[in-house]
Amino acid sequence: MKIDLTGRKAIVTGSTAGIGRAIAEGLAGAGASVVINGRTEERVAATLREMRALLPDADLSGVAADVATPEGSAGLFERAPDADILVNNAGTARPNDFFLQDDDEWLDLFQLNVMSGVRAARHYLPGMKARGWGRVVFISSESALNIPREMIDYGVTKTAVLGVSRGLTELVAGTGVTVNAVVPGPTNSEILSNWMKATAEKQGITPAQAEQNFLREQRPTTLINRFATTEEVANMVVYACSKQASATTGAVLRVDGGVLRSIA
Structure with missing residues (x-):
């Protein structure tokens, strides 16, 4: 299978490191024009330098914006108004003591892990529907289905991501746009x-x-x-963004190393 994304514009939130960086490299390697996103100009600029050295023929640009906030998300949308491919990867995890956490910590994590993707989908999906083609991928986690006691808040946010992804699938049914969630395990x-x-x-x-x-x-x-390696997760995402994945939508695509003991 040869995945060719030439002519497609992709936005990957939280793509200056880790899984997001590997996804950005995978999409760019397949020919997509890729917008890198991170919270600071320094991180975005460094990532662009490194990726241009690795992929000299790639069409890359960057937007520094904190998508955990409405203002940061609006800044991203202003500088990158349209996309054919949206990968909602921005997020974090932090081990904690459930009984010592306050409401603000929960709400802050929800803003980053869930609302960043909600805002991005709300902005970019209408254009995809109008053009009759689009790919949206949410990066969830096996922790969404196997809530870890050491970070219950993280697991809950990743469960919410699965719900948002599936709900959006129903909204774009029959339009040529697909929405899927990828579930990495420990990576x-x-x-x-x-x-x-x-x-x-x-x-x-x-x-x-x-x-x-x-x-x-x-x-x-x-x-x-x-x-798992970040590249192994990215491989699944690149497939989900391809034209070959046109019948894959509403799915929870696992790259969990078999951690989840379930057949569905």
């Missing part, structure tokens, strides 16, 4: 890698040992016995 992204490095330093072990301890203690149902 060697910037956030989780930093967590493993900090854990390893604290416990006096290697990051590789910290990874195995995490899987054994918190994700014992893994079938690949390792973290």
